[in-house]
Amino acid sequence: MTCALTYDRVVSWDTELTALTTRIAGPLFTRPEPRQAFTDLVRALLADVPRKNSWQLADHIGHTSAHRFEHLLDRAKWDVDVLRDEVRSYVIAHLGRADGVLIADDTSAIKKGGKSVGVADQYCGLTGQVENCQVMPMLTYASSAGHAFVNRRLYLPEAWAHDAERRGRARVPEHVVFRTKPQLVIDMLTEELAAGTPFRYLCADAGYGRDPHLRAFCHDRALGYVMAVPVDLPLAAVRGGAELVGHVLDRLPSHGQAGIWERRACGNGTKGMRVYDWSAVAAAVAGQAPASGYAHTLLIRRSVAAPLEVEFFLAHAPAGTAVTELIDTAGMRWKIEENNEHGKDLLGLTQYQVRKWTPWHRHITIAMLAPAFLSFMRAALPASADEAVNEGKDCLLQEASPR
Incomplete structure (x- = not known):
């Protein structure tokens, strides 16, 4: 070479x-x-x-x-x-x-x-x-x-x-x-x-996003985050009680409806741009309020080629933050995987x-x-x-x- x-x-x-x-x-x-x-x-x-x-x-x-x-x-x-x-x-x-x-x-x-x-x-x-x-x-x-x-x-x-x-x-x-x-x-x-x-943000996979103590640390200090979360993370339901993150997907239509799903790239991968379908809904985490002036948003990422492949991200950001900013931040998570790969290899x-x-x-x-x-x-x-x-x-x- x-x-x-x-x-x-x-x-x-x-x-x-x-x-x-x-x-x-x-x-x-x-x-x-x-x-x-x-x-x-x-x-x-x-x-x-x-x-x-x-x-x-x-x-x-x-x-x-x-x-x-x-x-x-x-x-x-x-x-x-x-x-x-x-x-x-x-x-x-x-x-x-x-x-x-x-x-x-x-x-x-x-x-x-x-x-x-x-x-x-x-x-x-x-x-x-x-x-x-x-x-x-x-x-x-x-x-x-x-x-x-x-x-x-x-x-x-x-x-x-x-x-x-x-x-x-x-x-x-x-x-x-x-x-x-x-x-x-x-x-x-x-x-x-x-x-x-x-x-501005902390990013992490679901192994960290599911931990209430890590989330509470960020809430107490008004730190933004966009972390993957598991399907069984409890959210406060709209009509009282609780619902699991995975159940939110059931309320979203699978096709159409302008504004429900948006196809966006969220960074470069080894095979080119990482493109997914994204949706975002306001969320309330059961038993955990966001920092003053902040809000929780649940991001749902769906594979374009395999729509049944879905991942959830919980965002904690100042109220009014653009969803596009949260999606871009979610895409930053892979940077550490590049560091791990290059560091090892x-x-x-x-x-x-x-x-x-x-x-x-x-x-x-x-x-x-x-x-x-x-x-x-x-x-x-x-x-x-x-x-x-x-x-x-x-x-x-x-x-x-x-x-």
Whole structure:
């Protein structure tokens, strides 16, 4: 494959990457060895390495062994949350918009054995079935300029949280207690609010949209959201009592009636524009009032090719918000799936060989910096050059990065 990017542009990207890692590493590390290892690891994650474990990354960058990377992830003294804050600041500085969206979703890493921190037989979104895996709720920031991870958590199942021996082997800090996945997202949202992250909506799938505590957190703080919800979510019925979300569909005609169904695109997919039939009705969630000045709207999305395939979204937005804005926001949810896919397939997000709590967080956070850098580089490109990036990410450093 011939890369359509010019040599000068690739060199400028390499210069930008060097400036970024140097700026972050300076105050993060007190010693030069982990500082250099950090810079090398970010560069290696961005390179065209088939399997991005410590040994192959070390070999690519020119290290004689994986010792430097292993020391960086495990024993070196540095604060991984400071790095997380740097990643967020970098993303917001280049991609931040007042109408930005935060998107929550899980990603999974299938593992062998039971020693990796948090590993258990649990639902794996990667395969759609129960696997021996780690589950990690992630938070992506998305705007018209691009999208990248800004926060992360490792889900610690109850069996782990209450097992002192396993916790000790994996060096899980004493303050870490069992938290559901929606509670972990609440924790991340709290951090984003404290950091001043600019966003208008939270997006998430039905696993989060069904959680009343996450919705209540948003209501209490007047945060907008557009989250998928299950068919059995209870709504307050028009004539009193309650009805399930799925029953609302029964009241809508299947064809015709101007204004009932509208065909709209809600973003690009791997096969082109995502086009669906949409309908919207005012809704009242049983036992949960919206924030003052806000209203709930139930969005119903129907497949054009298979009309029986329907998904429901609950929106919480300022009263009078255009339905088209809510539909566009619902379409932003897939941005985090792109981050998960690219992070795993191209940037080594889950190709780690660490088992303990701190090394896991360090690897994941360093791996978050790589797609953040690529998102900024892509956002700065004209449309024609952006197509070149989509043709092959590995062109980024093939000529400019040393081995």
